[in-house]
Amino acid sequence: MLSDTDWSAIRLTFELASITTLLLLVIGTPIAWWLARTRSAWKGAIGAVVALPIVLPPTVIGFYLLVAMGPNGPVGQLTQSLGLGVLPFTFAGLVVASVFYSLPFVVQPIQNAFEAIGERPLEVAATLRASPFDTFYSVVLPLARPGYLTATVLGFAHTVGEFGVVLMIGGNIPDKTRVVSVQIYDHVEAMEYAQAHWLAAGMVAFSFLILLALYTLNPTGRRT
Amino acid sequence: MSKRFLSLFASLLVLGFATPLRAxxxxxxxxxxxxxxxxxxxxxxxxxxxxxxxxxxxxxxxxxxxxxxxxxxxxxxxxxxxxxxxxxxxxxxxxxxxxxxxxGQLALWSAKPGYVDARGEVLKQGAFDHLAIANPKLAPYGAAAVESLTRLGLLGSVEGKFVQGENIAQTYQFVSTGNAELGFVALSQIVENGKIKSGSAWIVPPGLHSPxxxxxxxxxxxxxxxxxxxxxxxxxxxxxxxxxxxxxxxx
Structure with a gap:
């Protein structure tokens, strides 16, 4: 059924998706908050940048990340001067790419949830002399919980489903950058259709179950 | 139907007949x-x-x-x-x-001039982080690269540095962007009018792998x-x- 390399790809995929989702919740919260509250003229531009990965083909993102993170690119120059080496072909590189690639799937549900709260609960909290942080933890976060659930599930699932970007910057290294989607592609290309089927059917089942769970647990939070 | 349409139609007809019928x-x-x-x-x-x-x-x-x-x-x-x-x-x-x-002819190539020497000694020194090859399971050039490295007795020492392109075009991309210092590509990708276009290369002797x-x-x-x-x-x-x-x- 599944070989050792298949299992290693599955393990790696879940590691990548977990780390990416955690990072995205941390990074995405202030971005979503700013987008939800600001009256700045930059709102449209920043919102558009966050949404870019939805419309750009992964080949474009992968190609630019490869060039930018390479030894001659701006990101590559920075990481080298920090003594980190270059990011392509590393697990850390995949995490950076995935954070960028899955950003809108986390930011947008949280932003929608923040916007749905409106001004009133915040004003009430302020009249009760709650500090802004207190308001955020005691009022905003509980009210935005459906948005966070949607963001977590979509961010995780979208990273698991990532292919083009990983293919272009990963280098297909076992245990480091060979994730399930790449492994399936390899099986298909090598005409190993039986093994491809096991993994591919597993992906379909996993994706269906995770979305089913989301829509059952969170019937109101399905907007993205 | 306007006159313009008619003349367009006529010119299309003429074009249609101008190319040989058996084309x-x-x-x-x-x-x-x-x-x-x-x-x-x-x-x-x-x-x-x-x-x-x-x-x-x-x-x-x-x-x-x-x-x-x-x-x-x-x-x-x-x-x-x-x-x-x-x-x-x-x-x-x-x-x-x-x-x-x-x-096909296999070549060890780097985008950096002077990096790959004329005899491929750079492989033995091993002073690089990434060696790009095409996936040997999928691409004949990748399989030939692995065969040549095996024949040279170097497979064990460089295998850990492999980064794999899904095909030879992606392998070329890894090397040309400098993300891999060197890699095995098709000579046809780096040659123009019989000369190496850029960087440095070693043409792997055909005796090191099956044709x-x-x-x-x-x-x-x-x-x-x-x-x-x-x-x-x-x-x-x-x-x-x-x-x-x-x-x-x-x-």
């Missing part, structure tokens, strides 16, 4: 490593015969899957000799139409297409062979 089109699937020479050959082919070759470039394994599932290709120029033979055995290609159109024979085959769909027959003939002609050799293929 036909042939849909060709071409291995990624053969992209550059095939574009040149297709242009020459159209000039010489009036027939048109419509080209699609990609990985041979993918083409195989597509042809098996009814893709409308009439000819395949593969990166290996196994896939055309397999298609013929499965009745998807015209039996007896197989022939070797080129023999990368690239076979072409007429697919069942192209059986009665005169343009397919003409392209086969053209690929075997001296004119086409000169082009093929100028792109760094042995023949």
């Amino acid at each position: 036909a089109e042939v849909q060709v699937a071409v291995a990624a490593n053969f992209t550059a020479p095939m574009q040149k050959i297709a242009a020459d082919f159209e000039k010489a015969t009036g027939h048109q070759a419509k080209l699609a470039f990609g990985a041979t394994g993918k083409f195989y899957a597509q042809i098996k599932n009814g893709a409308p290709f009439e000819m395949l120029l593969a990166a290996d000799d196994e896939t055309p033979a397999k298609l013929e055995n499965e009745g998807l290609a015209v039996s007896g139409s197989r022939f070797t159109y080129s023999i 990368i024979r690239q076979d072409a085959v007429v697919l069942t769909r192209g059986k009665d297409n005169p343009a397919a027959a003409a392209l086969v003939k053209f690929l075997k002609s001296d004119a086409a062979r000169t082009v093929i050799k100028s792109y760094g293929y042995a023949l």
Whole structure:
């Protein structure tokens, strides 16, 4: 059924998706908050940048990340001067790419949830002399919980489903950058259709179950 | 209908009759490593015969899957000799139409000038982080690279530094962007008019690996297409062979 390399790809995929989702919740919260509250003229531009990965083909993102993170690119120059080496072909590189690639799937549900709260609960909290942080933890976060659930599930699932970007910057290294989607592609290309089927059917089942769970647990939070 | 439409219609008619009546089109699937020479050959082919070759470039394994599932290709120029033979055995290609159109040459290449020496000693020193190869399971050039490294007794020491491209075009991309210091690519990718275009390279001696024979085959769909027959003939002609050799293929 599944070989050792298949299992290693599955393990790696879940590691990548977990780390990416955690990072995205941390990074995405202030971005979503700013987008939800600001009256700045930059709102449209920043919102558009966050949404870019939805419309750009992964080949474009992968190609630019490869060039930018390479030894001659701006990101590559920075990481080298920090003594980190270059990011392509590393697990850390995949995490950076995935954070960028899955950003809108986390930011947008949280932003929608923040916007749905409106001004009133915040004003009430302020009249009760709650500090802004207190308001955020005691009022905003509980009210935005459906948005966070949607963001977590979509961010995780979208990273698991990532292919083009990983293919272009990963280098297909076992245990480091060979994730399930790449492994399936390899099986298909090598005409190993039986093994491809096991993994591919597993992906379909996993994706269906995770979305089913989301829509059952969170019937109101399905907007993205 | 306006006058302009009528005159457009008339000129289209004239154009239609101006090309020879027997001119036909042939849909060709071409291995990624053969992209550059095939574009040149297709242009020459159209000039010489009036027939048109419509080209699609990609990985041979993918083409195989597509042809098996009814893709409308009439000819395949593969990166290996196994896939055309397999298609013929499965009745998807015209039996007896197989022939070797080129023999690929492997090169160790770096985008940095002076990095790869003329004898490939750089492999033994091992002072690099990443060595790009095409996936040996999928790409004949990758398999040839692994075979050569095995023959040189270096596979064990460099294997941990492999980064794999899904095909030879992606492998080239890893090296050309500098993300891998060096890699095994097709000589045809880095040669123009018999000279290395940029960077530094070592042409791997053909004795270090079994020949990368690239076979072409007429697919069942192209059986009665005169343009397919003409392209086969053209690929075997001296004119086409000169082009093929100028792109760094042995023949």
